[in-house]
Amino acid sequence: DMSDGAPLVNSGTFRMGTSASVQSCIDNLQHSGLMQLGGSNVTFNQIQTTEGSTITLAGSSVSVSQDAFQSAGNLGGNGLFSGSFINNGDAVIMANGEEGTTRLNVQGDFTSSGTMFFSINSRDLSDPGALTRVDAGQGVQFDGGRACICFNPTLQLEEGDRFDLVVAQTSLNGRFDQVEFDCVECPRRNAKSVEGTNAECDPSTDYGGVSFSVLLDACNGGGDYFDTLEPPFYVIVPVAVGIVIIVVVIFGGSLLVEQHYRKKKFQKKVANKRK
DSSP states (O other): OOTTSOOEEESSEEEESSSSOEEEEEEEEEEOSEEEEESEEEEEEEEEEOTTOEEEEEEEEEEESSSOEEEOSEEEEEEEESSOEEEOTTOEEOSEETTEEOEEEESSOEEESSEEEEEEOOSOTTSTTSBOEEEESSOEEEESOEEEEEEOTTOOOOTTOEEEEEEESSOEEEEOSEEEESOTTSOOOOHHHHTTTGGGSOEEEEEOSSEEEEEEOOOOSSSOGGGGSSSOHHHHHHHHHHHHHHHHHHHHHHHHHHHHHHHHHHHHHHHHHHO
16 A cells, blocks of 8 residues: 555566556655566656666666656666666666667766676677667766676677767766776686687777777787787797797807817917927
């Protein structure tokens, strides 16, 4: 009974519209469990999330009547926020939802001081699952926080690749405190999958006027690290060995000649003294 204004409290699993489209209005929700929104159009008058809570979206739209949507927990998936979105200090934007990579469309401002995970899966940016991305209809503000960028273990990268991960319509300001590539939370590569993936590329981040992006500045075709050397590894080794041999022959031979000359000179000197 919430007729007295008491909030709806969810500490378990709350599913809405997972099998059919649903339109719903919730006055006051206190959320500390798992909420799954699939094909839903949900309006919250008030919503409060906790650090351990999780919200997953699948083709859903969310709006908050009062102020921006403030996330204190984990959130991921594909959805639209009709107002502004704040990813608080302890909050996490997940790289993936339950149905592929996270793609958030925020019609207002997007602000983050928490953690954001990004997954880059494909160079074909028309692929819906190509990467994790946040689009803001207005501005983006980074107030520190952490970014973890994961590359698909099978992805073949090329020099000049660019992946826009957070995009603003007006301006992007601020920076992450920490940006990590292939951090400990990312899928691990085995020995063979390292060859021919981003091991041959040098990724970097770029804070442009309206986007936070990953750039591949120095790539050199397929293969592992040794294949990226110029000249090729199989040329460097024989040349280096040859140089070492030449140095040994020249300087070693000179030392032997000099040693032989000194020995002869000494023997001659001794012979003269005996006379």
